[in-house]
Amino acid sequence: MLAITRRAFAATTLAAVSLGMLGAPALAQQLPMKLTWNTSDGPKDPYAIVAHAFADGIAERIPDAINVQFYPNNQLGDEKLMMEGLRFGTIEAAIVTNALIATVEPGFQVVDMPFLFEDAGKAHEVLDGPIGQELMRSLEDSGIIGLGFAEGGFRHMINNVRPVTAPSDVEGVKFRVMQNPVFIDMFRSLGGNAVPIGWGETFTAAQQGTVDGLEIPLAVIASNKYSEVVEYLSLTKHTYSALGVLVSKRFFDKLTPEQQEALREAAAAAIDTQRDQVAANESEMVTTLEEQGMTVNDVSDVAAFREKVVPVYEAFRSSIGEDLFDKTLAAVGADSPAAN
Secondary structure, three states: OHHHHHHHHHHHHHHHHHHHHHHHHHHHOOEEEEEEOOOOOOOOOHHHHHHHHHHHHHHHHOOOOEEEEEEOOOOOOOHHHHHHHHHHOOOOEEEEEHHHHOOOOHHHHHHHOOOOOOOHHHHHHHHHOHHHHHHHHOOHHHOEEEEEEEEEEEEEEEEOOOOOOOHHHHOOOEEEEOOOHHHHHHHHHOOOEEEEOOHHHHHHHHHHOOOOEEEEEHHHHHHOOHHHOOOEEEEEEEEEEEEEEEEEHHHHOOOOHHHHHHHHHHHHHHHHHHHHHHHHHHHHHHHHHHHOOOEEEEOOOHHHHHHHHHHHHHHHHHHHOHHHHHHHHHHHHHHOHHHO
């Protein structure tokens, strides 16, 4: 009887140990997801807003599957390194500026064509539709899953030389630009001196006068305190800034199909929430930046700028791809310089 009891005890103990061993991997299956972006973690920073909304959506839908960890301010490297990390699976997720995505897939250059979109609504229509979906699918061969385009807002020119009201005001001014040929050519077409500098070095470059200015959305100007080092803000709206919500395919493939769908849903909901917040924040940011000492001006003669940048469209038609280029221009209609 004792032997039977001991055997029963041993069996019970073994079963308990086995359950414990099975239970440990179940807990360990919560995958870490490093989520990184290049700007601040401020409450009005567009990158930070979508990052937090994305994490909230994941926690709501699949709380036991993913543990999101935030890495703002280039903590895991600049956007070039983010793209490499996504490709090789060393970074699970990132919010990346469209122009840097274009270094991996040139078709994304079409989104950055100067004065392409009349307003944010038109941009959303194009980026959420077949063109945006085609662009995101094109990343899969590079090991990246594109979940959608968040709102960066329109980009504006800021500098310490003079207000920009006409193309001639850009002439001779040293503007920091992203390391992207579309932005370099755009400023050259307007007569400016385009200086490609990584984002992490840009504030110091503006502060020390290495560059006269740069071009970024209102929210990024405000959240990164550029009013402290740059005097003039000109509301040029020269480029719509789209932010890619991206995950590594290696990470994505570790999820079940149901979890993958939940991740996509979380990204879509986060983008909707973020766009609303960014639009609401922008309405008060100009006033705030003026109060902080920036001199702000509107641009009334947009046509003059559009005429100057037409050569940029023709220069990038082939690298973007004729079919995608033409479909995008057709989608925006007469709003683009190339259609004028």
